Amino acid sequence: DIQMTQSPSSLSASVGDRVTITCRASQTIATYLNWYQQKPGKAPKVLIYGASSLQSGVPSRFSGSGSATDFTLTISSLQPEDSATYYCQQSFSTPMYTFGRGTKLEI
Amino acid sequence: EVQLVETGGGLIQPGDSLRLSCAASGFIVSNNYMTWVRQAPGKGLELVSVLHRGGDTYYADSVKGRFTISRDNSKNTLYLQMNSLRAEDTAVYYCARRSSSSWYFFDSWGQGIQVTVSS
Numbered sequence: 001d002i003q004m005t006q007s008p009s010s011l012s013a014s015v016g017d018r019v020t021i022t023c024r025a026s027q028t029i030a031t032y033l034n035w036y037q038q039k040p041g042k043a044p045k046v047l048i049y050g051a052s053s054l055q056s057g058v059p060s061r062f063s064g065s066g067s068a069t070d071f072t073l074t075i076s077s078l079q080p081e082d083s084a085t086y087y088c089q090q091s092f093s094t095p096m097y098t099f100g101r102g103t104k105l106e107i
Numbered sequence: 108e109v110q111l112v113e114t115g116g117g118l119i120q121p122g123d124s125l126r127l128s129c130a131a132s133g134f135i136v137s138n139n140y141m142t143w144v145r146q147a148p149g150k151g152l153e154l155v156s157v158l159h160r161g162g163d164t165y166y167a168d169s170v171k172g173r174f175t176i177s178r179d180n181s182k183n184t185l186y187l188q189m190n191s192l193r194a195e196d197t198a199v200y201y202c203a204r205r206s207s208s209s210w211y212f213f214d215s216w217g218q219g220i221q222v223t224v225s226s
Contacts, residue, residue, distance in 0.1 A: 032210065032211065034210065034211075034212040034213075036152075036213075038152075042218075043201055043203075043216035043217065043218060043219055044152065044201075044213070044216060045216070046212050046213065046214060049206075049208065049210040049212040050208075050210040050212075053210070055212075055214075087151065087152055089152075089212070089213075091210060091211035091212060094211065095154075095157040095159075095165040096154070096165070097154050097211070098154070099151055099152040099153070099154070100151070101151045102151045102152075
């Protein structure tokens, strides 16, 4: 199985800050990397797919980059509603899609 | 509008069985790649089972031989039959649809249903 390692596991930041979360795959996954946001008691919601494509309806302050094994999710100017847990997911190895362990972001 | 609604969860004793249902609207389940994803308390997301539109199935090692994924086309509903339940199966279970995009992300999720295995 492809292992996904996220860092940090948690972080605290302020409104207006720029925040970066990283995700590393245990083997190359090209750009088959997706990012999800999950708020307490809610289902995950996709933010970024294909490493850098913004899902429809997602604010443009969210962006993704990377390829092969190293990826980043950036929030350019934090808003209070961005408080959530963020997960990366590889979709290269069908059907064994695996998720990272998550990054809890506190504002 | 695409919607997924899970039902069938609850409190159950170790060793017992439970069947989860996921009723879909706004799209046809049998034309899509459908999954069950679970989240144990305070933990991350784990892909539990997959049902390809062609009928092929996949199970995580942790549930193989105990869980069965299926669908009823006439009801446009996805199921997860869970047998020989263990305490470690305690989690919120989500059904999710894989998008038709070639990037294979999960674009629609149910609200989640709690399954608690405890004596």
